[in-house]
Amino acid sequence: MHINIPVRLFNLHTVNEKTLEKLKILAGAAKYDVSCASSGTTRGNSRSQLGTTSGWGICHSFTSDGRCVSLLKILLTNHCIYDCAYCANRRSNDVKRTAFTADELAQLTIEFYRRNYIEGLFLSSGVMRNPDYTMEQMLRVVKTLREVYRFNGYIHMKSIPSASRELVVKAGMYADRMSVNLEIPSEANLKLLAPEKDFESVFAPMRYIQQGMLESAEDRKKFRHAPSFVPAGQSTQMIIGATNDTDRQILTLASALYKRPSFKRVYYSGYIPVNTNDSRLPVLATPPLVRENRLYQADWLMRFYDFKADEIVDDTHPDLDLDVDPKLGWALRHPEFFPVDVNEAPYEIILRVPGIGVKSAKLIVASRKFGRLSSSQLKKMGVVMKRAQYFIVCRELSMQTVNELTPQYVRRKVTQKQTKAAADLLQYSIDWGE
Amino acid sequence: MTLFIYDHTFDGILSCIFYAYEHKTFPDAILSDADQRPLFIDEWHHIETDEKKSQRVWTALERKLSKSAQNMVLLVWLSELPETEMLLFGYFRKIIDHQHGFEMNFGDSDVLRVKEIARKVNGEAEKIRQFVRFQKTKDGIFFAPISAQYNVLALVAPHFRSRYPDQPWIIYDIARNFGLYYDTHSLQEVTFSLQDLKSFKSRKLENEKLSETEIYYQNLWKEYFETIAIKERFNPKLQRQHMPKRFWKYLTEMQ
Ligand code: SF4
Numbered sequence: 001m002h003i004n005i006p007v008r009l010f011n012l013h014t015v016n017e018k019t020l021e022k023l024k025i026l027a028g029a030a031k032y033d034v035s036c037a038s039s040g041t042t043r044g045n046s047r048s049q050l051g052t053t054s055g056w057g058i059c060h061s062f063t064s065d066g067r068c069v070s071l072l073k074i075l076l077t078n079h080c081i082y083d084c085a086y087c088a089n090r091r092s093n094d095v096k097r098t099a100f101t102a103d104e105l106a107q108l109t110i111e112f113y114r115r116n117y118i119e120g121l122f123l124s125s126g127v128m129r130n131p132d133y134t135m136e137q138m139l140r141v142v143k144t145l146r147e148v149y150r151f152n153g154y155i156h157m158k159s160i161p162s163a164s165r166e167l168v169v170k171a172g173m174y175a176d177r178m179s180v181n182l183e184i185p186s187e188a189n190l191k192l193l194a195p196e197k198d199f200e201s202v203f204a205p206m207r208y209i210q211q212g213m214l215e216s217a218e219d220r221k222k223f224r225h226a227p228s229f230v231p232a233g234q235s236t237q238m239i240i241g242a243t244n245d246t247d248r249q250i251l252t253l254a255s256a257l258y259k260r261p262s263f264k265r266v267y268y269s270g271y272i273p274v275n276t277n278d279s280r281l282p283v284l285a286t287p288p289l290v291r292e293n294r295l296y297q298a299d300w301l302m303r304f305y306d307f308k309a310d311e312i313v314d315d316t317h318p319d320l321d322l323d324v325d326p327k328l329g330w331a332l333r334h335p336e337f338f339p340v341d342v343n344e345a346p347y348e349i350i351l352r353v354p355g356i357g358v359k360s361a362k363l364i365v366a367s368r369k370f371g372r373l374s375s376s377q378l379k380k381m382g383v384v385m386k387r388a389q390y391f392i393v394c395r396e397l398s399m400q401t402v403n404e405l406t407p408q409y410v411r412r413k414v415t416q417k418q419t420k421a422a423a424d425l426l427q428y429s430i431d432w433g434e
Numbered sequence: 435m436t437l438f439i440y441d442h443t444f445d446g447i448l449s450c451i452f453y454a455y456e457h458k459t460f461p462d463a464i465l466s467d468a469d470q471r472p473l474f475i476d477e478w479h480h481i482e483t484d485e486k487k488s489q490r491v492w493t494a495l496e497r498k499l500s501k502s503a504q505n506m507v508l509l510v511w512l513s514e515l516p517e518t519e520m521l522l523f524g525y526f527r528k529i530i531d532h533q534h535g536f537e538m539n540f541g542d543s544d545v546l547r548v549k550e551i552a553r554k555v556n557g558e559a560e561k562i563r564q565f566v567r568f569q570k571t572k573d574g575i576f577f578a579p580i581s582a583q584y585n586v587l588a589l590v591a592p593h594f595r596s597r598y599p600d601q602p603w604i605i606y607d608i609a610r611n612f613g614l615y616y617d618t619h620s621l622q623e624v625t626f627s628l629q630d631l632k633s634f635k636s637r638k639l640e641n642e643k644l645s646e647t648e649i650y651y652q653n654l655w656k657e658y659f660e661t662i663a664i665k666e667r668f669n670p671k672l673q674r675q676h677m678p679k680r681f682w683k684y685l686t687e688m689q
Contacts, residue, residue, distance in 0.1 A: 019654065020653070020654060020657055023654055023657055023658055023661070024657060024661050027658050027661045027662050028661045028662070030662075031661070031662040031663075031664060032664070044596055045596045045597065045599060046599075047599045048599075049599070050597075050598065050599070050600065050601075051597055051598075052593075052596050054593070058560075058564055059564055059676065060564055060565070061564075061565075061659060061677065061685065061687055062672075062673045062677040063659065063662055063663035063664075063673065064663045064668055064669070064670055064673055065663050065664050065665075065667035065668055065669050065672070065673070066667070066669040066670075066671070066672025066673045066675070066676065067663075067664075068676070069659070069662070072658070073662065111647075111651045112651070112655060114568065114576065114598065115567060115568045115569070115570070115576070115651065115655070116566045116567060116568050116578070116594075117655050117687075153597075270667075272664065272666045272667075286666070287666050287667065289667065363540040363546075366538040366539075366540060367538065367539050367540040368541075370538075370539040370541055371541060373541055377540075377541045380543070380546055381540055381546065
């Protein structure tokens with residue numbers, strides 16, 4: 001079949017300068033919210049709607065800082081009655097203020113979506129008049145999208161701190177994911193930096209979301225077609241390095257959140273000063289990206305490797321080691337746990353070996369019943385032998401393990417190799433103190 | 435060396451298996467007519483593709499392979515890698531000769547390689563789902579040129595079809611010179627004339643072929659993309675790692 005795309009004359013549409021200007025301001029103000037995930041729910045489509053969601057989430061682009069672009073992440077407005085020290089939109093800042101109309105934003109989302117730029121919308125907002133008024137305006141956007149444009153793609157909606165239960169519950173009927181940002185990991189520091197907020201103003205909407213989800217799950221047991229409520233769960237974000245809170249506080253808080261059934265993700269965002277001249281905030285030459293990265297690794301260990309927060313950080317080690325990843329750090333503090341025999345040990349034990357990830361651990365357990373595995377086979381399965389070699393025995397005679405070589409020696413060996421990789425990734429000259 | 439010549443179809447590979455077991459002769463290479471022949475051939479066999487025979491082989495394989503392993507086999511086929519024929523042949527033999535469950539023996543190099551290639555092909559399909567950029571044409575068709583490393587168009591079509599049920603689109607694989615056209619009802623294969631193809635080589639449709647608002651939305655998207663980058667975190671290496679350069683020419687925001 002041959003398709004000819006006919007050539008017709010037309011006038012180039014003049015760019016609507018106002019929309020462009022708003023987009024710049026309101027996307028620029030939303031960019032520090034790190035969560036971009038469009039994951040957590042799979043929804044097919046009926047012919048009458050536009051859009052689907054796919055369980056793993058799709059990144060449609062990556063910005064020059066290497067971050068995933070999945071959703072149109074934007075503020076409804078950057079007007080704000082609050083005055084949080086770490087935020088560019090705070091009322092005491094002299095910045096240009098603007099707001100989208102519900103239809104403008106809905107249409108923009110649809111047009112981006114149709115071109116495969118995005119998975120959906122991530123809607124946040126500064127606080128206009130009061131939290132509930134703001135929530136109502138945000139609700140109009142998502143309602144327009146779902147009901148007027150029949151949009152069935154992904155919607156992540158922020159709940160405004162202190163919003164009422166009624167409005168959070170309403171929003172939950174339209175959103176795939178909701179989030180309330182904790183921002184500051186301890187209440188004292190939160191109050192210091194965001195005088196209008198406290199933990200309760202954040203935890204209350206989190207509770208409403210959770211209750212809504214649990215009730216909806218109950219309903220759907222009874223009625224198969226009962227509407228789903230925030231099917232992709234909730235998430236939150238903490239800013240790292242704006243306060244003196246330790247990694248132990250951060251991870252303990254995160255692990256408590258993960259215990260709630262509705263919690264899917266905690267995001268960590270290295271502090272980037274947007275307001276200068278605020279004595280409550282530290283002056284940082286560069287954002288603490290290595291620390292942020294280590295926190296994500298620790299978070300990963302808690303979610304997929306069955307590590308407890310207090311195994312990763314404790315009283316004697318309240319902060320993560322920046323030189324080694326937290327899994328290796330744990331292994332070096334616990335040489336008595338090793339060596340692990342990959343041909344015998346249960347899956348959970350194999351997962352604890354530095355250099356073995358979930359994928360290779362599964363391959364090992366599936367394959368070893370066909371014969372004892374050798375180190376070259378392990379390598380092919382994706383095991384990073386440069387690290388794993390100090391912690392395992394396989395078909396060959398036991399190599400020199402962390403016990404014979406001492407943790408100090410292994411640490412030196414492994415960090416030499418790691419320094420380069422980590423520095424490459426982050427593109428910073430990091431002083432590793434060697 | 436023993437050579438099998440086949441018709442470069444999946445059924446053909448299965449027919450090779452049938453032939454090999456029937457004649458107790460196993461090839462050192464399987465080639466199609468178009469391929470270049472190696473120098474030292476002791477014997478060669480021309481394998482007729484016979485759907486009945488290939489169906490019998492597939493039924494036997496189906497009994498021993500899980501659904502996900504069957505899927506992996508098809509992905510390997512779509513990879514179009516030069517090693518495909520011999521890898522699948524070797525894999526099928528092992529599956530036939532061993533007990534049920536051999537597909538889990540990742541200590542075996544063929545089993546592991548099938549998994550690896552399947553992962554790569556799946557990965558490429560995912561990249562296409564990520565990086566397809568539609569441009570809306572004058573007559574309302576959303577057009578996206580791609581240039582895929584593996585032959586994944588058929589793998590990604592269902593995704594776009596269910597995502598945009600009311601939106602006609604063409605995704606065109608320039609590397610293979612064929613595309614899929616979804617007219618809001620069904621999918622069909624399309625091939626452009628050489629002349630049309632030449633104009634797509636520039637990746638972008640000329641302005642006069644685009645819908646009135648297309649440039650407007652492209653500009654909004656570019657502006658958005660620029661705005662959300664955080665300069666304190668500038669890390670182009672990480673960007674390239676997630677979004678390999680070979681895709682940039684099709685990405686609106688990278689123009
Ligand atoms: S309430 Fe939100 S938008 Fe307003 S100043 Fe605080 S962080 Fe910024």
